[in-house]
Amino acid sequence: MLHIINKSPFENNSLASCLRVAGAAKDHAILFIEDGVYGATQGTAVEKSVRDAMANMAVYALNPDLEARGVQGRVMNGVKLVDYDGFVDLVAEHDNVQSWL
Amino acid sequence: MLHIINKSPFENNSLASCLRVAGAAKDHAILFIEDGVYGATQGTAVEKSVRDAMANMAVYALNPDLEARGVQGRVMNGVKLVDYDGFVDLVAEHDNVQSWL
Amino acid sequence: MKFAIMINEGPYTHQAADSAYLFARAVLAKGHEVTRVFFYHDGVNNATRLTVPPADDRHIVNRWSELAKAHDLDLVVCIAAAQRRGLMDENEAKRQGKDANNIAPGFRISGLGQLVEAGIQSDRLVVFGD
Amino acid sequence: MKFAIMINEGPYTHQAADSAYLFARAVLAKGHEVTRVFFYHDGVNNATRLTVPPADDRHIVNRWSELAKAHDLDLVVCIAAAQRRGLMDENEAKRQGKDANNIAPGFRISGLGQLVEAGIQSDRLVVFGD
Amino acid sequence: MSEEMDMDEGGTVKKFMFVNRKAPYGTIYALEGLEVVLISAAFDQDVSLAFLDDGVYELVKGQNTKAVEMKNFSSTYRALEGYDIEKLYVERESLEVRGLNEDDLLVDVQVLSAAEMGEMMAAQDVVISF
Amino acid sequence: MSEEMDMDEGGTVKKFMFVNRKAPYGTIYALEGLEVVLISAAFDQDVSLAFLDDGVYELVKGQNTKAVEMKNFSSTYRALEGYDIEKLYVERESLEVRGLNEDDLLVDVQVLSAAEMGEMMAAQDVVISF
Numbered sequence: 001m002l003h004i005i006n007k008s009p010f011e012n013n014s015l016a017s018c019l020r021v022a023g024a025a026k027d028h029a030i031l032f033i034e035d036g037v038y039g040a041t042q043g044t045a046v047e048k049s050v051r052d053a054m055a056n057m058a059v060y061a062l063n064p065d066l067e068a069r070g071v072q073g074r075v076m077n078g079v080k081l082v083d084y085d086g087f088v089d090l091v092a093e094h095d096n097v098q099s100w101l
Numbered sequence: 102m103l104h105i106i107n108k109s110p111f112e113n114n115s116l117a118s119c120l121r122v123a124g125a126a127k128d129h130a131i132l133f134i135e136d137g138v139y140g141a142t143q144g145t146a147v148e149k150s151v152r153d154a155m156a157n158m159a160v161y162a163l164n165p166d167l168e169a170r171g172v173q174g175r176v177m178n179g180v181k182l183v184d185y186d187g188f189v190d191l192v193a194e195h196d197n198v199q200s201w202l
Numbered sequence: 203m204k205f206a207i208m209i210n211e212g213p214y215t216h217q218a219a220d221s222a223y224l225f226a227r228a229v230l231a232k233g234h235e236v237t238r239v240f241f242y243h244d245g246v247n248n249a250t251r252l253t254v255p256p257a258d259d260r261h262i263v264n265r266w267s268e269l270a271k272a273h274d275l276d277l278v279v280c281i282a283a284a285q286r287r288g289l290m291d292e293n294e295a296k297r298q299g300k301d302a303n304n305i306a307p308g309f310r311i312s313g314l315g316q317l318v319e320a321g322i323q324s325d326r327l328v329v330f331g332d
Numbered sequence: 333m334k335f336a337i338m339i340n341e342g343p344y345t346h347q348a349a350d351s352a353y354l355f356a357r358a359v360l361a362k363g364h365e366v367t368r369v370f371f372y373h374d375g376v377n378n379a380t381r382l383t384v385p386p387a388d389d390r391h392i393v394n395r396w397s398e399l400a401k402a403h404d405l406d407l408v409v410c411i412a413a414a415q416r417r418g419l420m421d422e423n424e425a426k427r428q429g430k431d432a433n434n435i436a437p438g439f440r441i442s443g444l445g446q447l448v449e450a451g452i453q454s455d456r457l458v459v460f461g462d
Numbered sequence: 463m464s465e466e467m468d469m470d471e472g473g474t475v476k477k478f479m480f481v482n483r484k485a486p487y488g489t490i491y492a493l494e495g496l497e498v499v500l501i502s503a504a505f506d507q508d509v510s511l512a513f514l515d516d517g518v519y520e521l522v523k524g525q526n527t528k529a530v531e532m533k534n535f536s537s538t539y540r541a542l543e544g545y546d547i548e549k550l551y552v553e554r555e556s557l558e559v560r561g562l563n564e565d566d567l568l569v570d571v572q573v574l575s576a577a578e579m580g581e582m583m584a585a586q587d588v589v590i591s592f
Numbered sequence: 593m594s595e596e597m598d599m600d601e602g603g604t605v606k607k608f609m610f611v612n613r614k615a616p617y618g619t620i621y622a623l624e625g626l627e628v629v630l631i632s633a634a635f636d637q638d639v640s641l642a643f644l645d646d647g648v649y650e651l652v653k654g655q656n657t658k659a660v661e662m663k664n665f666s667s668t669y670r671a672l673e674g675y676d677i678e679k680l681y682v683e684r685e686s687l688e689v690r691g692l693n694e695d696d697l698l699v700d701v702q703v704l705s706a707a708e709m710g711e712m713m714a715a716q717d718v719v720i721s722f
Contacts, residue, residue, distance in 0.1 A: 001584040004458075006348070008615050008646050010689060011114050017483070017515050020555065021580040028584065034347045035618030038649065043691025064354075064659030068617050070652040070666075074691070083659070084358035091456050092333050092364070098481065098589040099459040101340070101491075102714040105328075107218070109485050109516050111559060118613070118645050121685065122710040129714065135217045136488030139519065144561025165224075165529030169487050171522040171536075175561070184529070185228035192326050193203050193234070199611065199719040200329040202210070202621075210621075210722065212342070214416045215374050215490045220530060243624055243722070244345050247377065250418035254428050259533050263418075282627060286344045286620075288380035288393075288434060298384050302432040304418060314631040321718040322604055322635065329721055332489075340491075340592065345620045350660060373494055373592070389663050412497060416490075444501040451588040452474055452505065459591055462619075 002029050002094035005036035006101070009046045014100040015039050019053050029058040031082070031090055037065045042076040054078050062087060103130050103195035106137035107202070110147045115201040116140050120154050130159040132183070132191055138166045143177040155179050163188060205229045206320035207239045210331030212247035213262035214255070219248055222330035223265055230273050238276045238320040239266075241309075243331070246284040249277070251306035263306050270308035277309045278316045335359045336450035337369045340461030342377035343392035344385070349378055352460035353395055360403050368406045368450040369396075371439075373461070376414045379407070381436035393436050400438035407439045408446045476587040477508045482517035484592065486536070487527065492520045493535050495592035500538070503545035510549035510586075511542075513571070514556045514579060521552070521567040539569050553579045606717040607638045612647035614722065616666070617657065622650045623665050625722035630668075633675035640679035640716075641672075643701070644686045644709060651682070651697040669699050683709045 003022055009015040015036070022028040030053070032040045039050055040061035050059065063081040066072040075081065082090065091097050104123055110116040116137070123129040131154070133141045140147055141162035151160065164182040167173040176182065183191065192198050207226055211218040226236050241248055253263050270277050279289060288304070291311050295303040305311065321327045337356055341348040356366050371378055383393050400407050409419060418434070421441050425433040435441065451457045480499050486492040502509050513521060520539070527534040542550070550571040557563060557573070564573060574582065583589060610629050616622040632639050643651060650669070657664040672680070680701040687693060687703070694703060704712065713719060 006351070006461075006618070008618070008649075011613075011615075011646050013112050013515060014483075020576045021514070021553070021583065024577060025580050025584070028580070033351060035615045035646070038615065038646075038690070041691060045689040047691075065617075068655060068657045068660045068662065068664075069615070069649060070654035070656070073654070084354050085362060087355060088335075088358045088362055088364065091335070091458055096584070096586055096589060097456060097458055098583060099461065099591050101459065101461040101483070101591045107221070107330075107488070109488070109519075112483075112485075112516050114645060115613075121706045122644070122683070122713065125707060126710050126714070129710070134221060136485045136516070139485065139516075139560070142561060146559040148561075166487075169525060169527045169530045169532065169534075170485070170519060171524035171526070174524070185224050186232060188225060189205075189228045189232055189234065192205070192328055197714070197716055197719060198326060198328055199713060200331065200721050202329065202331040202613070202721045208720065212374060212377075212417065217488050217530075217532075220532060224530070242628075243620065244342060244374070247342075247417060252418035252420055252425075252430055252432065252434060254415040254418075254420075254430075256412075256416075256533075260531050282386075283624060285384040285386075287342065287377060288382035288384075290382055290384075295382075300382055300384075302382065302434055304382060304432055304434055314628055315634065317628060317720075318608070318632045318635050318637070321608060321720070322606055322637065327718050327720065329719075331722070338590065347618050347660075347662075350662060354661070372498075373490065386663075390661050413494060444498055445504065447498060447590075448478070448502045448505050448507070451478060451590070452476055452507065457588050457590065459589075461592070 002031060002090055002097045004031050004033060004099045005039060006034040008035040009039040018100050019049055023053040024056060026056060029094065032061040033065055037061050037069060040076060040079045041071050041074040047076060060090060103132060103191055103198040105132050105134060105200045106140060107135040109136040110140040119201050120150055124154040125157060127157060130195065133162040134166055138162050138170060141177060141180045142172050142175040148177060161191060203234045204237045204324040205234055206237050206324035206327040208317060208327060208329045209241050209245035209248060210243040212244040216332050218330040218332060219262055236275055237324045238278055240317045240320055241279045242283050246279045246287055246289045249279045249289055249306055249309040250304045252304050267306050267308040279309050279311045280314055281311050284311055334365045334367045334454040336367050336454035336457040338447060338457060338459045339371050339375035339378060340373040342374040346462050348460040348462060349392055366405055367454045368408055370447045370450055371409045372413050376409045376417055376419045379409045379419055379436055379439040380434045382434050397436050397438040409439050409441045410444055411441050414441055475508055477585065478502055478588045479510050479512055479583060479586040481512045481589060481591040482520055483515040485516040485519040487532055491592040496535060496538055499547065500545060503547055509547050510551060512551045512579060514553035518552055518556045518560060518562060521569060523566060523568045536568060551579060551582060605638055607715065608632055608718045609640050609642055609713060609716040611642045611719060611721040612650055613645040615646040615649040617662055621722040626665060626668055629677065630675060633677055639677050640681060642681045642709060644683035648682055648686045648690060648692060651699060653696060653698045666698060681709060681712060
């Protein structure tokens with residue numbers, strides 16, 4: 001399952017909830033988009049929780065949204081960057097998708 | 102200063118930020134409205150932070166919003182309930198007001 | 203005491219639109235003055251006369267129009283925010299070459315300066331938003 | 333592959349409306365099919381033809397109308413959500429006794445069943461919201 | 463619409479999950495989400511509802527919206543059974559963090575651990591969140 | 593409008609603070625908030641801006657919105673000085689939690705502790721938040 005996170009992890013509990021529910025399972029992946037991309041950056045208070053999740057699941061971030069926010073140079077190692085084409089591929093490749101609004 | 106909190110403390114960082122900035126000072130008060138009123142209920146994961154703040158500041162909650170959500174019987178001791186008239190009085194009594202959107 | 207009110211969210215979607223109305227009504231009931239209600243961001247969507255809420259629900263737009271009429275309120279819709287979101291009065295529709303307008307009675311469209319002015323002229327400015 | 337898209341937020345206010353558009357365009361560019369775009373909650377506000385965004389900014393509504401025309405997209409606006417928020421087409425305006433309508437070309441108003449149907453008939457349904 | 467659809471779909475049954483993570487009244491998502499759920503019943507799909515985070519507040523007993531002048535829609539959750547919608551899943555930790563337990567809820571639900579909820583989500587064909 | 597106002601207000605100078613707590617682009621609050629700030633400059637008031645929580649992201653260097661097709665408004669913060677708006681306060685902990693420091697920001701700011709920020713807010717006449 002592909003989980004889409006579009007909220008900043010510092011403002012909102014979406015990422016925390018997603019990781020609680022899906023973070024320990026296999027076959028789940030996370031895609032950060034919109035304000036959610038801050039969750040893919042390094043040196044933050046949530047970096048550890050995302051790193052822990054990366055032991056089990058693939059983590060992606062939408063590069064256009066990173067660039068818009070000026071944080072494309074701050075992405076933590078192991079996060080894979082995609083553009084909108086890659087976003088479409090991720091949705092197609094996973095059996096199902098959930099947006100954590 | 103009157104601080105108005107209208108977001109659930111479980112979903113959003115507004116209450117935490119307000120308490121960080123104003124929680125240790127005198128002459129500040131908090132009014133919980135809308136989904137913010139959950140922050141005034143007992144037995145929750147944020148109860149302690151609100152209790153700690155109550156040592157310094159007055160804490161109010163809008164009763165119509167508590168009733169709408171069925172949590173009027175769960176309010177922690179020391180929180181003062183107001184209706185819309187009381188909301189107006191609180192704004193009038195404090196020199197200034199800030200909504201933590 | 204003079205109160206100004208700012209509303210940043212649209213009707214029905216966020217309770218901000220309801221809270222602001224009930225607060226304004228209480229301000230007036232207590233004998234205070236509402237100097238201006240300023241609609242900004244999605245708040246401009248409170249000013250459309252094309253809403254048709256379910257019959258058993260409150261009519262948020264009409265409620266404002268009626269309160270404005272009863273108390274001679276100044277309901278100001280920010281023009282820049284309104285243009286982005288498709289709110290316009292007859293003049294603006296003419297100016298923009300649009301074939302329709304949708305503003306409700308009692309609201310007027312004006313500039314952001316009206317918000318700052320309300321802040322200067324009122325004893326309190328209370329913001330309702332998301 | 334068949335994609336359905338659901339949009340829950342209005343134009344300009346939330347990036348959801350932009351993300352959904354750029355996603356839809358990428359779906360089409362990769363040769364997939366967009367079976368339906370369903371506008372719900374404040375998403376219905378994407379369908380007004382009365383928006384006038386600043387000249388140097390994107391026109392979110394027109395972008396959808398043009399994409400719909402180029403690819404024969406089915407842009408469906410939920411009627412219940414539209415009524416609460418003041419979105420209507422000519423027929424609905426007549427039925428409700430309103431003197432104006434504001435829906436943009438390429439959008440149609442229909443029921444919530446169209447969302448569930450899109451979920452059944454598509455391989456993927458992607459939700460964009462707040 | 464239901465009959466028409468049954469024919470159109472020729473018996474396709476998908477697993478639909480509606481995910482509720484928002485508190486009632488502060489925003490409209492809970493109410494309009496419920497409207498989708500009710501419509502989905504007409505399509506003979508395998509429907510379930512997930513309540514987690516602030517979504518569990520939608521099910522709290524004793525809601526009384528008189529003083530906020532909004533529609534109290536909480537009784538609708540009790541009516542879901544009549545629509546053959548009987549799979550209501552609530553995540554345990556979401557209750558605990560809020561000081562709630564099953565007795566505080568107005569309908570019978572199945573309480574799941576976070577991991578069980580994750581498995582349940584992963585087993586769906588269509589996940590619609592509000 | 594500026595001249596008219598200066599006459600109307602007869603020299604009233606209030607302390608206005610605009611509080612920015614939202615990230616740019618994900619929502620419009622930062623952009624439309626900035627529009628209010630610019631207008632406020634015409635009223636000769638004592639204007640300051642507070643950036644805390646995700647609001648600090650508004651000031652991050654190197655924003656490039658080409659691929660999302662939105663307006664990049666970050667350079668406007670640099671132009672504020674030209675409007676005599678020079679009091680920009682940033683809360684230290686908001687930076688630290690996000691792994692940012694002053695060098696990452698595109699304008700000169702005054703970094704305050706949480707308690708100092710609280711005192712600064714309490715000293716205002718009008719606080720407008722978005």
